[in-house]
Amino acid sequence: MAKPQTLYDKIWESHVVDELNDGVYLLYIDRQLLHEVLSPQAFEGLRMERRTVRRTSATLAVADHNVPTSDRHLGIEDPESRLQVETLSKNCEDFGVPIFDMHDPRQGIVHVIGPEQGFTLPGVTLVCCDSHTATHGAFGALAFGIGTSESEHVMATQTLRSHRAKNMRVLADAPLPFGCTGKDLVLAIIGQIGTAGGTGHVIEYCGQAFRDLSMEGRMTVSNMTIEGGARAGIIAPDEKTFAFLKGRTMAPKGEMWDKAVAYWKTLKSDEGAVYDKEVVIDVPKIAPQVTWGTSPEDVVAITDTVPDPKDAPSDAKRSSMKRALDYMGLTPGTRMQDIEVDNVFIGSCTNSRMEDLRNAAAVIKGRKVADGVRAMVSPGSTLIKQEAEREGLDKVFMEAGFEWRESGCSMCLGMNPDRVPAGKRCASTSNRNFEGRQGRDARTHLVSPAMAAAAAVTGKLTDVRDLMK
């Protein structure tokens, strides 16, 4: 009998074009997504060498990082941002690559629109010049972020030179406790394994906690895989996956659909497959999570206090904790729930889909944003924005005092004008709490959409379970 394989092994082996050298392979890439920020130099490289894009139909571009989330009809004020967005359109036109520009009704965050359009499919290799490409792993795709030079390589050859990664299994085999979401689960995982815990590995998420999640929740988990150091985080496709994709514009249709589903059903790890690393998550112990520091691994339960560097496991971690506390303006021992916030951001490729907006809206319905708090929502795509408006969620948010914005990367990284001011504190549904991420000297606390909503209405980090009773 053949050696049992992991899902990653199967996808990897079905895409090897050639072995180039000891451990280096030429891997076929089925799909590439592009956005305006990290692609201009790749197109420039092609142009200089008079090369073309090998499979334009396997490539899709969208403007998301620099786009304004208000008054979009006025265009982009910042000249550099504008040039970058215009450059993407020009490059796509010159090279024949399909693009959703800023005004396209299908526009949105690159990792939201891929699945939304059915561009993302199970079993494919999918890349994008963006570390959060891991998101698409929720569909059982091998999806990972690459650099600009690698992107140019994929455009020219539809392949990538790659080293085989190791297999890592994260097992969370119990139902998530009340008040916890995919975001709390993935933050707890990162807290446990650390930001370098998955380096060199592809993670496969296994067990009931992941199976129970909707596709939205699974995307949130896969999205933050990179925050645990692994480039890709896969979840085996199942009926939920197929139901999500069926009927999407770019998904297969008719007979082709049946054929595809028959293949997708084979995409799971074999019984007895061996992983290089295994981590078990104690799911019943998870409570709503919140970060206190400047790395996603700096995470505690909302019921906890700010940790003390005194208790750090190493000198290096101790000095990094001290630095983080200084940057965050926090004192060890402070109850997380006593920390006041100035900003609340609901959006980003991590948490901006319908379920996220519904979860947040359920918490704020009938409540008001606390005095002195600026709160905003940026839906993950223009189509999601419209769907939310059909459900009346925009009214719930606006009546509570939230700003209801257009779709884009927005305040997750503040390349457009949406930034957290210096020294201000933000409860954010995004993925990174790095120094300066949401704005220079801005202080970020990563939370789920429901937790962000709770912080908005109380003005401080809050245990959302208290508002759900």
Place this chain on the structure above:
Amino acid sequence: MEKFTKLTGIAAPMNMINIDTDQIIPKLHLRTIKRTGLGKVLFEELRFHLHGGEKADFILNQKPYRDAKIIVAGDNFGCGSSREHAPWALLDFGIRCVISTSFADIFYNNCFKNGILPVTVSKEDLDALMADASDKEHPELTVDLETQEITRPNGPKVKFKIDEFRRECLLKGLDDIGLTMQKAEKIDKFEERQRESQPWLYAQG
């Protein structure tokens, strides 16, 4: 891409873990459509005050480290965003080599595409190299990719290992797209087979 064979230069000690690519090059500088000119904003928020002016305590603002060609840093260097602007900024500043106990995967790959050598060493070796770099009188190291060893001002050499293929490409400064294009026939064959077995992936051509 510029070759990397042997480099002798000042090594700057950055004794921090998890130095992320947002710190190496803040996002506002990603609005460029070029690869060049990013050295002046390398580590911008660590290096300069909010309203301008250098932060005197930052290592690259101090003599002799302003002329550093090598950075010695703590664990998990280059984590976070995939921005290739991070190696572009390092290169533009004059950094050709980073030494750490571990690197984030995407950053590690990006270095090799730009003629920067990321060297992984053990914790003990890193401590020794960090101490070497911290000696302002003699902070020079020699990193030899041929022999895969680092020569220190004092003390035994430090061995390191780069996988053969990457080492070869860096030593020769090879354009890997050109190399891959020589495999066009194999790529064509792969597509033929896949078009047969998974036709839905080719529905639009």
